[in-house]
Amino acid sequence: MAMKFKVNSGAADLKKFAGLITNREAAIRKAKANDINPTFRINEIAKKFHPDFQKMVISEIIVHEGADAKTFVFKKADSSEAAFFRAGQYVSVLLKINGSLVTRPYSICSSPLEAKQGIVKITVRNVKDGFAAPYMLENFKVGDEVIISGPEGTFYYEELRDAENVIAIAGGSGITPFLSMAYAIRDGLEDFNLTILFGSRTEENILFKKELDEVAAECGKVKVVHVLSDEKKKGFENGFINAKLIKKYAPEGGYSIFMCGPEAMYRFAEKEIESLGIERKFVRRELLGVTKNVASFEDYPEEAAGKAFDVTVIIGESEYKFKANADEPVLAAIEKAGIPAPSRCRSGECGWCRSKLVSGEAYTPKENDGRRFTDIECGYIHPCAAFPLSDLVIEVPGSYMK
Amino acid sequence: MKKYDYIVVGAGCAGLSAALELAVSKRKVLLIEQHNIPGGCATGFVRGRFEFDPSLHELCGVGSAENPGGTRQIFNRYGVDIEWVEASDCFRVISKYSDGTDMDVTMPSGIDAFIDKMEFYVPGSRPAMLRFFELMQNIEDGLAYLSSDEINPADIIKQFMPMVRSGGYCTNDILNALGLPEKAKDILSVYWSYLGVDMDNLSFLHYASMVNSYVKFSAYFPKHTSHDISVRMVERLRELGGEIMMGCRADEFLFKGDKCYAVKTNLGTFEAEYGILANINPDIVYGKMIPKNLVPEREKKLCAARKRKLGARMFTAYFGLNKSIEELGIKDYSIFLPQSSDSVAEYNSLRRISTNNYSIFLCYNVHNHGFSPEGTCVCSFTTMFTSGTDFDNLKEEDYYRLKTAMAKKFINSLKEKAGIDISDAIEEITVASPYTFARYLNSPEGAVYGYETREWDGIIARTIEMTMGLDYKVKGLYPVGTNGVRGDGYSSAYADGQIIAQKAMADFEKEGK
Numbered sequence: 001m002a003m004k005f006k007v008n009s010g011a012a013d014l015k016k017f018a019g020l021i022t023n024r025e026a027a028i029r030k031a032k033a034n035d036i037n038p039t040f041r042i043n044e045i046a047k048k049f050h051p052d053f054q055k056m057v058i059s060e061i062i063v064h065e066g067a068d069a070k071t072f073v074f075k076k077a078d079s080s081e082a083a084f085f086r087a088g089q090y091v092s093v094l095l096k097i098n099g100s101l102v103t104r105p106y107s108i109c110s111s112p113l114e115a116k117q118g119i120v121k122i123t124v125r126n127v128k129d130g131f132a133a134p135y136m137l138e139n140f141k142v143g144d145e146v147i148i149s150g151p152e153g154t155f156y157y158e159e160l161r162d163a164e165n166v167i168a169i170a171g172g173s174g175i176t177p178f179l180s181m182a183y184a185i186r187d188g189l190e191d192f193n194l195t196i197l198f199g200s201r202t203e204e205n206i207l208f209k210k211e212l213d214e215v216a217a218e219c220g221k222v223k224v225v226h227v228l229s230d231e232k233k234k235g236f237e238n239g240f241i242n243a244k245l246i247k248k249y250a251p252e253g254g255y256s257i258f259m260c261g262p263e264a265m266y267r268f269a270e271k272e273i274e275s276l277g278i279e280r281k282f283v284r285r286e287l288l289g290v291t292k293n294v295a296s297f298e299d300y301p302e303e304a305a306g307k308a309f310d311v312t313v314i315i316g317e318s319e320y321k322f323k324a325n326a327d328e329p330v331l332a333a334i335e336k337a338g339i340p341a342p343s344r345c346r347s348g349e350c351g352w353c354r355s356k357l358v359s360g361e362a363y364t365p366k367e368n369d370g371r372r373f374t375d376i377e378c379g380y381i382h383p384c385a386a387f388p389l390s391d392l393v394i395e396v397p398g399s400y401m402k
Numbered sequence: 403m404k405k406y407d408y409i410v411v412g413a414g415c416a417g418l419s420a421a422l423e424l425a426v427s428k429r430k431v432l433l434i435e436q437h438n439i440p441g442g443c444a445t446g447f448v449r450g451r452f453e454f455d456p457s458l459h460e461l462c463g464v465g466s467a468e469n470p471g472g473t474r475q476i477f478n479r480y481g482v483d484i485e486w487v488e489a490s491d492c493f494r495v496i497s498k499y500s501d502g503t504d505m506d507v508t509m510p511s512g513i514d515a516f517i518d519k520m521e522f523y524v525p526g527s528r529p530a531m532l533r534f535f536e537l538m539q540n541i542e543d544g545l546a547y548l549s550s551d552e553i554n555p556a557d558i559i560k561q562f563m564p565m566v567r568s569g570g571y572c573t574n575d576i577l578n579a580l581g582l583p584e585k586a587k588d589i590l591s592v593y594w595s596y597l598g599v600d601m602d603n604l605s606f607l608h609y610a611s612m613v614n615s616y617v618k619f620s621a622y623f624p625k626h627t628s629h630d631i632s633v634r635m636v637e638r639l640r641e642l643g644g645e646i647m648m649g650c651r652a653d654e655f656l657f658k659g660d661k662c663y664a665v666k667t668n669l670g671t672f673e674a675e676y677g678i679l680a681n682i683n684p685d686i687v688y689g690k691m692i693p694k695n696l697v698p699e700r701e702k703k704l705c706a707a708r709k710r711k712l713g714a715r716m717f718t719a720y721f722g723l724n725k726s727i728e729e730l731g732i733k734d735y736s737i738f739l740p741q742s743s744d745s746v747a748e749y750n751s752l753r754r755i756s757t758n759n760y761s762i763f764l765c766y767n768v769h770n771h772g773f774s775p776e777g778t779c780v781c782s783f784t785t786m787f788t789s790g791t792d793f794d795n796l797k798e799e800d801y802y803r804l805k806t807a808m809a810k811k812f813i814n815s816l817k818e819k820a821g822i823d824i825s826d827a828i829e830e831i832t833v834a835s836p837y838t839f840a841r842y843l844n845s846p847e848g849a850v851y852g853y854e855t856r857e858w859d860g861i862i863a864r865t866i867e868m869t870m871g872l873d874y875k876v877k878g879l880y881p882v883g884t885n886g887v888r889g890d891g892y893s894s895a896y897a898d899g900q901i902i903a904q905k906a907m908a909d910f911e912k913e914g915k
Contacts (some may be wrong), residue, residue: 003536005564007571007579016570021866024858031707033699038689041794042715042847046840049798084798112799154449154832159806160813161828189799281724281829316647316669317404342438342649351448354438356646372446372453374630378637397438397649398669 051083051150052400053094056120058144066204069125069173070137071109074146076118084115085151087184088177088258090287091120092149092344094401097135102335103343103401104132105287107260108151109176109208111183120148123207125173149401152344152352155260155286157181157192162256163282167249168196169241169269171261175207177286178260182212186219195223195249197241199265202231225249241265243272260286287347290329290368294387297365301389304363310391313339314358315398330362330383330392341383342399348385353396357381360392406432406645408906409665409674411652412681414442414843415892416882418635419899420679420906422480425642427907432672433636433644434665436651441632442681442843443850444892449830452722452774454782456834457850458628459596459736459764460489460621462612462893471619473893476900482638485625487770492516492616495592495738496819499585505743507589508734511620520586527586534580534590538614540564541607548869568606569862576606588743595738595762598714598786598851598890600749605860608889615893625770628892652682654691655879662692662878676910677878679902683846684881685710698875708859713851713890714786715793715836717758719809722830727767727779731822735768739815753789755804760785761812763820781824783812790847793836805833851891852884861889868905880906 007013056074063070076082085108092103110121127133140146155177157166168178175198184190200206203226212224227237227245237245246257257278259269266285273283291297295305304326313320313334324333331353334341344352348368357379364371368385383394410421413435421433439445443457464486465471470478477484494508507523509516517531544565547553558566568576573594577587591601593613601609624630636646647669655678656664656671664673680687685705688697723730739761740748751757767779774780785808787793796804809831817823840848855861864887875881882902888894 003533003540003564005533005537005540005579006567007575010567013567013570017566019570020858020860020863021870024863024867027707027858028700028703031703033702034706035694036685036689036697036702036705038686040710040790040840040846042790042836043840043844045793045796046837046848049801049837050841084801086802116798158828158831160809160825161831279724281827316650316667318669349448352438370448372448372629373626374446374633378633380633395646395648398647398651398667399649400651400668 048081049083049150053402054082054120054148054150056146056148058140058142058146059119061140061142064123064207067125067207069123069207070140071121071123072136072140072146074120074122074148077145079118082115082118082120083150085112086156087112087180087190088156089151089153090177091122091151092401093122094147095132095135097132099338100336101338101340102132103149103346105152105345107155107177107180107286109179111180111187112189113183113187123173123176125207147401149344152350153287155258155284157190159192161281162192162284163254165193165195165251165253165255167246167255167257168194169199169246169257169259169261169265170196171199171265173207174261174265174286175212176260178258179208179211179215182215182219182222185221186215193221193251195225195251197225197227197245197249199227199229199241199261201229203228203233203236241269241272243275246272246276254282256282256284258284258286263288263291287345287349288367289347290385291365294327294363294365299366300363304389309360309388311388312393313337313341314393314395315339315341324388324392326388328387330381330386330388330394333388334383334396339396340399340402341396342401343384346384348382351382353383354380355383355397356395358393358395361389362386362392363389406430406672406674407676408432408679409434409672410679410681411665412436412442412883413440413632413636413646414681414883415444415632415895416884416886416899416902417679417681418632418639419476419896420681420882420903421639421644422482422635422642423900423903424907425639425644426480427903429676429907431639431644432647432674433639434647434650434652434667434672436649436844437842438648439629439632440636440648441629443839444628444632446627446629447832449722449832452778452780452830453627454720454722454780454832455627455629455766456718456720457716458623458892459762459784460616460623462621462891463615463619464622465619469619471615473896476896480635480638482634484631484634486622487625489621489623489735489769491735492621493592493736493738494734495589495740497738497740498742499588500743501584505588509589511617513617516617520589523589524583524585527583530580530582531586534582535614537564537568537576537580538610541568541610542614545607545611565607571606573601573604573606573609577601591743591745592738592740594745594749595714595740595760595786596891597855598788599854599856600745602746603856605855605862607862608855608860612891623770652680652691655680655687657693657696660696660877662876674878677880677906679880679882679906681883681899682881683852683883684885685846686844687879687881692876692879696876701875708853710846711854712790712847712849713854713884714788715790715847715849716784716786716839717808717835718782718784719805719812719831719833720782721780721824721828722774723779723781723824723827724777724829725779725827726777727765730779730824730827732765732768732779732781735765737763737816737820739763739819749788752785752787753791755792758785758787759811759815761815763812763816778829783809783816785812787836790836793847801835801837805835809833850884852889855889861887864889
């Protein structure tokens with residue numbers, strides 16, 4: 001026996017039900033058949049924050065004499081605003097070098113406010129046996145067009161997570177995100193106390209010395225301590241940035257440590273920080289990149305070392321075949337083959353290059369494994385941090401940066 | 403160039419489901435997706451040592467393996483195997499009853515347990531609650547009957563008059579007609595936000611279908627975030643011979659005469675013999691992806707009638723915490739924290755940033771202990787905006803401040819209402835706004851619910867329209883997703899993808915005859 005139920009009188013309920021059809025038809029019928037407007041303000045703003053890429057022009061090149069580095073001032077080619085960013089974020093620079101199509105992540109060293117004038121600055125320091133850095137230092141000229149990504153990365157201050165006092169540990173060109181943070185504090189965009197312990201070899205080597213001293217003089221919340229490893233000088237700390245030095249400059253109460261610098265600096269500083277007994281959440285490290293010596297990892301299957309493998313990359317209906325060496329990440333081999341593949345962080349973290357390993361095996365160092373649980377289970381790799389262990393067939397996503 | 407039977411554009415929940423329905427039906431399918439991961443909202447992301455689910459709270463209609471609900475049946479049909487976790491309580495809500503007194507109730511799943519608990523909180527509610535569930539059962543059976551092959555009007559009159567009589571009304575009308583006590587209605591109004599329409603405007607059939615399913619089949623969520631669902635679907639599609647292209651963005655649909663036959667993308671043009679299914683908001687498809695002269699008059703009018711009134715825009719803060727749920731005193735998977743139990747007032751307060759004090763707190767480790775490393779847990783707070791106004795002209799620097807301010811508001815509200823303080827345990831934090839959803843989904847205003855399913859645009863009205871064949875759109879081109887017959891939500895999207903894929907195949911077979 002079905003239940004008995006009514007809302008109003010029988011006729012009223014039925015009329016209401018019939019109204020489901022008639023009301024819809026009436027609403028549609030009486031509307032105007034205008035052309036459909038497919039644009040929405042929120043989407044336009046989202047695109048401004050997160051463009052597929054930004055076409056820039058080099059408007060100025062600043063040479064840092066003693067530091068063997070240059071700052072490239074990029075200006076939006078169409079004079080519009082550049083994507084706004086959080087101080088500490090990076091952009092990925094697209095480079096075409098002798099048939100290779102490579103990207104490199106560089107921390108932005110300018111103030112986010114300058115993005116509103118269309119300006120984004122990065123600093124490139126020469127790297128011995130490097131590939132992209134020497135190319136940029138030698139070839140980039142004022143007026144050149146350069147394609148960069150939107151701002152990426154999570155190396156920025158978070159009021160709800162970080163301590164009010166931040167001790168920054170910077171090595172060499174690792175100063176750049178902190179310079180941006182210092183500017184952001186000065187410009188009222190960020191609000192925290194930043195003490196930068198900046199390691200350089202000699203005084204002459206110090207990158208942005210003038211700029212750092214200026215912003216520290218202008219803004220009480222920013223403090224810079226220069227630490228020279230190869231030189232003893234009055235007014236400078238000497239040696240490496242160790243636990244003792246951190247303690248010397250650490251404020252009373254809690255503090256966060258932010259680190260950015262070369263691999264050797266991380267390895268040293270991390271041991272020192274361990275002895276300070278700071279909660280893990282208060283220690284943050286900018287991207288590591290990937291190791292140059294993958295065979296040094298204990299869990300690396302050594303039989304692959306020194307070998308070269310056949311790689312097939314599938315993008316859409318296109319197929320590319322090339323060789324890849326065991327000691328370099330798959331992404332590097334893809335780029336050398338001149339294939340447009342998406343990438344951003346080149347440290348295994350952001351997942352931009354996430355690709356399906358259709359067949360074959362690859363090794364991902366634990367410290368670079370930023371993959372999702374299911375991706376690991378279902379045979380996905382981040383080619384920027386995956387080293388080939390056999391011949392590979394990979395499905396790579398299309399790239400929008402060109 | 404390869405030729406496919408069908409191409410599915412967009413690997414959101416509906417697109418994935420459509421592609422699998424076509425593939426299990428032995429059609430040759432190409433699935434393309436603009437992003438480098440599948441799933442749309444059903445995805446996951448990693449920060450530090452934590453993995454996060456950006457949107458799924460609980461999936462409707464899963465049910466147990468022995469007693470599968472509609473959603474699990476879809477996955478079973480596709481041969482997609484997901485590790486599910488049951489959220490045994492429906493929800494906890496801390497708010498105010500409409501008489502101004504404090505409300506703090508936890509409702510279990512299972513019809514008997516739900517009714518018992520309601521009787522405990524609201525003595526005397528049992529008879530009306532029994533009728534409430536009896537009515538919902540009638541609706542469940544009635545809707546199943548309506549989608550069967552042979553429908554006899556006499557049977558409807560004999561068996562499903564309660565469904566017909568309640569079918570035209572909005573939810574509050576029916577709760578009143580059932581004679582539910584005020585406090586019981588207050589408790590039952592909690593679920594409105596899952597559908598994004600207040601109880602005065604939410605179709606009762608829509609509400610009833612969802613509540614019945616949650617209470618009866620319990621709520622489930624995937625053990626390894628909803629990214630797991632989406633990737634397993636993609637991998638299954640691969641096994642069935644389907645092809646997948648990621649980082650492949652559709653620019654336009656190409657036509658021969660009035661029939662859509664191909665899609666042009668950044669990776670080339672791909673042709674489909676029989677049809678293309680677009681997991682894209684129809685206004686974007688009709689507004690810029692097909693020739694203007696082929697946009698049907700009715701679609702233009704439908705778009706105009708909707709007045710760009712989109713459903714909820716999500717605003718979510720995700721936290722990786724360096725303490726366990728025991729240390730933090732978290733016992734509930736899901737806590738609703740509205741200001742009041744008046745869904746109309748709540749809906750209106752969610753139009754603006756300044757008045758939005760709503761949130762749903764979720765802690766993924768409560769039923770899923772291994773969700774994050776030992777001694778940690780992951781939680782999120784979600785609110786939504788029922789209008790995009792405040793996001794139309796937000797200054798960049800204010801945007802970042804807003805994220806922090808909203809996250810603070812969430813944390814404080816949990817502390818004040820539930821006595822749980824997470825503020826010292828935050829190891830990772832990420833906040834997603836309508837801009838974030840717009841970035842990853844490209845949906846209008848980043849809305850995850852499509853157009854609001856209210857009044858004449860509710861799911862029942864949409865379903866009837868389809869049954870009557872009035873929804874005929876563009877030859878060979880089928881929109882799937884939250885603007886479809888089933889409205890918003892994961893389970894609805896999976897169902898819609900399946901329904902439309904079946905329709906696309908049936909259309910071709912008709913034509914073939």
